[in-house]
Amino acid sequence: MREYIQKAKILIEALPYIKEFAGITVVIKYGGSALINEEIKTTVIQDIALMKFVGLKPVVVHGGGPDINTMLKRLNIKSEFVAGMRVTDDAALEVVEMVLAGKLNKAITMQLSMQGVRAAGISGKDGNMLRVSKAVVDGKDIGWVGDVRQVDTTLIRTLIDNDYVPVISPIGFDEQGRTYNVNADYAAVAVAGALGAQKLVFLTDVEGVMRDLGDSGSVFSRLRLDEIKEMIANGIVSGGMIPKLECCVAGVEAGVRHVHILDGRVEHSLILEIFTQEGVGTLIER
Numbered sequence: 184m185r186e187y188i189q190k191a192k193i194l195i196e197a198l199p200y201i202k203e204f205a206g207i208t209v210v211i212k213y214g215g216s217a218l219i220n221e222e223i224k225t226t227v228i229q230d231i232a233l234m235k236f237v238g239l240k241p242v243v244v245h246g247g248g249p250d251i252n253t254m255l256k257r258l259n260i261k262s263e264f265v266a267g268m269r270v271t272d273d274a275a276l277e278v279v280e281m282v283l284a285g286k287l288n289k290a291i292t293m294q295l296s297m298q299g300v301r302a303a304g305i306s307g308k309d310g311n312m313l314r315v316s317k318a319v320v321d322g323k324d325i326g327w328v329g330d331v332r333q334v335d336t337t338l339i340r341t342l343i344d345n346d347y348v349p350v351i352s353p354i355g356f357d358e359q360g361r362t363y364n365v366n367a368d369y370a371a372v373a374v375a376g377a378l379g380a381q382k383l384v385f386l387t388d389v390e391g392v393m394r395d396l397g398d399s400g401s402v403f404s405r406l407r408l409d410e411i412k413e414m415i416a417n418g419i420v421s422g423g424m425i426p427k428l429e430c431c432v433a434g435v436e437a438g439v440r441h442v443h444i445l446d447g448r449v450e451h452s453l454i455l456e457i458f459t460q461e462g463v464g465t466l467i468e469r
Contacts, residue, residue, distance in 0.1 A: 197458040205238035207381040212371035214246030217447030230453035232298035246367035271326040283352040310338025313355035329363030334377035376437025386447030391465035
C-alpha cells in the first residue's frame, strides 16, 4: 500500500504544473543519444505522449546525425564538419534528406502513433514551412546547408488545431526551389519563435549547463539571458556547449519564455524537468 501512496504523491506533485502548462506549445528538439538508445527512445516517446494527453501541445523537431553518418559510410561518402556543421555536397544532401525526411521522420511518427497519439511526419519543405538561404560558416562554403529566414506556421498550426503532434525534419528550400540541410537546433529555434512557443526543450548528451564539464554536480539549474552571455564572453563555458547556448539565447530572444537543456540520456527527462519542482537540467529565461 505504501508504494501506491508514494505513486499518488508523485502524481499530486505534478498537478500544479499540469494545470499551469495545459494548452501551452512546447517545441522539443529530439536528437543525440535519445534518438539512438532504444530504452531512452521509448521513454522520450512516452513523455511526449503524456504531455499531449495532459493538455500540452508538443511539436517535435528532430535531428539524425548518427543515422546519416551510418548511411554515408555505407555508401562510401565522407562525413566532414566545419564548426559543428555538416558539409553537405550533392551526394550527402540526397542521403540527408532520405534519412531525415524518410526513415527517421516516419519512425518517430509511428512510435508516437503506437502510444495512441495522432502524429504527422512532415519536412520543412511541406506547407512552405522552412524558407532558407545558403549558410556560410567561418567564411567557408559548406554546400547545401541553409539558414532559416522564414517559417510559415500554417501547416503546423493546422495539425495542432486538429489534435496532431507535428514531427518535423529540418529540410528547407530557397527562393529558387533548391533543397538545403538545416541544423536541427536552429530549425527548432526558428519554429519555436514563429509559433510563439512558451517552452523550447533541447535533448542533449550533457546533464545541462555546467560550470565544470568534468563535474556533474556543477550543473546550473536556472540561468538568465545576461548570465549566459557573460559566461560565453568570460570563457566559463566552451567547446560544443557554446553553439547550444547560442541557440538557447536565440530562442529566448525570439520570444520563447523558457528554454531547457536536458540530458537526453536520462529516462523520462522531459517529464522530470517539466512536471517536478527540482527538474533535471538547466532552465534558461530572460
